[in-house]
Amino acid sequence: MSQRDTLVHLFAGGCGGTVGAMLTCPLEVVKTRLQSSSVTLYVSEVQLGAVNGAGMARMSPPGPLHCLKLILEKEGPRSLFRGLGPNLVGVAPSRAIYFAAYSTAKDKLNSVLEPDSTPVHIISAGMAGFTAITATNPIWLIKTRLQLDARNYGEQRMSALECMRRVYKADGLQGFYRGMSASYAGISETVIHFVIYENIKRRLLEAKAPQNMDEEEDLSKDASDFVGMMLAAATSKTCATSVAYPHEVIRTRLREEGTKYRSFFQTLATVPKEEGYRALYRGLTTHLVRQIPNTAIMMCTYELVVYLLNGLCALPPLYILDTDDCRSTHPNCHLVKYADDTVLLSLLSGSSQHHRPALQEFVEWCDSSKLELNVSKTKDMVVTFCRRPRDPAASVTTIIHGTPVEVVEEYKYLGTTFDNLLKFSANTEEILRKCHQRLYLLRKLNSFGVSSSVMMTFYCAFLENIMTFSITCWFYSLSLQNRNRLQHTTSVCSKIVGLPVRTLAQ
Known part of the structure; x- marks a missing residue:
């Protein structure tokens, strides 16, 4: 038990x-x-x-x-x-x-x-x-x-x-x-x-x-x-x-x-x-x-x-089990289900309409399963891998039950902010903002004469944890400038703590 x-x-x-x-x-x-x-x-x-x-x-x-x-x-x-x-x-x-x-x-x-x-x-x-x-x-x-x-x-x-x-x-x-x-x-x-x-x-x-x-x-x-x-x-x-x-x-x-x-x-x-x-x-x-x-x-x-x-x-696992029959039948589309969220990932080549049959299939499945899609919170984001910028006019608005889906350039998903260029600049800004708030507390601990071991524990729990969250999906996509900004934050923390800390690359 x-x-x-x-x-x-x-x-x-x-x-x-x-x-x-x-x-x-x-x-x-x-x-x-x-x-x-x-x-x-x-x-x-x-x-x-x-x-x-x-x-x-x-x-x-x-x-x-x-x-x-x-x-x-x-x-x-x-x-x-x-x-x-x-x-x-x-x-x-x-x-x-x-x-x-x-x-x-x-x-x-x-x-x-x-x-x-x-x-x-x-x-x-x-x-x-x-x-x-x-x-x-x-x-x-x-x-x-x-x-x-x-x-x-x-x-x-x-x-x-x-x-x-x-x-x-x-x-x-x-x-x-x-x-x-x-x-x-x-x-x-x-x-x-x-x-x-x-x-x-x-x-x-x-x-x-x-x-x-x-x-x-x-x-x-x-x-x-x-x-x-x-x-x-x-x-x-x-x-x-x-x-x-x-x-x-x-x-x-x-x-x-x-x-x-x-x-x-x-x-x-x-x-x-x-x-x-x-x-x-x-x-x-x-x-x-x-x-x-x-x-x-x-x-x-x-x-x-x-x-x-x-x-x-048991609601989250039961939801996943109950929705196991909802799978995309299209080779270039993948459906990712969570307890209360679903993501449809489509690899587009040539025409941008390739993912629409998969989306329509998912909408029909929701209707038959008595599940209501919250279209107001549904977002459409297209990530381009082309050298030439994608023409926004070429996009066709996605419509679900007569309601157009908002097209966005950035979207925060599972704690990480994605952008359509996969540069993760907005995500970096959010990480730095949170770290600067906690740096104030770390400096306060140092001014009170707290030992380095205690400050290191605080750093690992409240700063390093933020900087390394989902790091494997965004670190190597960052610009050199953003990498240096994050690394500078770790250097400042190391000086305050008085002990070496791991670099983000490590």
Whole structure:
């Protein structure tokens, strides 16, 4: 995988995670409250003199709607977005790291194992999950603590900075990694999710391929593809969450304040013993209601961003591939295509009309390919190699779609100014103008006492680079006067730098 591909997956993963987190934050808060121990969960429901501590522990857990109602009544609507700050801070790097690690591992494993096989998806998802969890666990601990901070409406709420101080004061640096063992156990959920998702995604693509072949359509993504990906992500996440959900409850308990829950296996034994096995699935309904749309939104955003970025970055090569059938059939004409420019080079001998059939052929190809020629920016320049100057009156104006093409004596193309006599005088003037501007900066560096090695680096990057740009196409066509002017500039630079510099001939 290239560096550009890795950056695309980093950015796409961050976008997907951020969009999903923002839209489903209220459900995340309700889910976290339901997963927590009974004391933390019901503190907002307790009324003075109503129940004691033991009675509160025996109370049946409320449902998601009841919990949502309690939060709105006691803490206000803003409490539904508790922890959104750390969530947004963490979700972008977490998802970016995850998707980049997953794509990189998958790319490497495809060259070793059977491409896109189940083992490839399992190992890639496991490695990606381990990397993301280790890097971002402190952020999720702070988010969980803030979401569990149940205070009545109007009371001063704990800030993220205050939460960090309390964690460090109570447990030191290791306190920021509480619950990480449960997160590692949760890698199984990630593995199951991606294995199912990749299989469904592959089947969708396989189902679409023969259909498009029958209909002679391309395989570009349309709205139905992204709907299919959302359904694939939702289905795979439902299966994975239902199997591996207990680790979510254990992780929340480990991240609570206090020392009752110390390790993964101790919490796994304590929770069923005190509250029954159903406690390990407390909040599952809310989690599914939140996680399914969140995952669908995240995966769809990820696929969409990757598709758009790859499409945007691939436009120049795609244009060249798509226009490969546009070639001149005339022996003395050559068509040069770039991402957004095309040049028709014609060798004229005798009549100046020899290139017109090739030009007409190109215009007709553009029309049939639904491409519009920008005639206002199209220029016609004739370079003469004759000893006798060419009579301008002998030229016949080129006309495209009824619009005459401007005939010019000079034209700047790909950074170099050409003239119809190939003397490159205008190009030389442009080079000297740019060099004189940068000579001022070089003299300033010298006046500041900058070392010769640093000034040489500046010269190579900002002056020599300008003077030698496309030098092989114009240097030996220059007049002696213009060569001497350029060489004089290099001599001045050498004196300022205090070191010999290469001549243009070299």
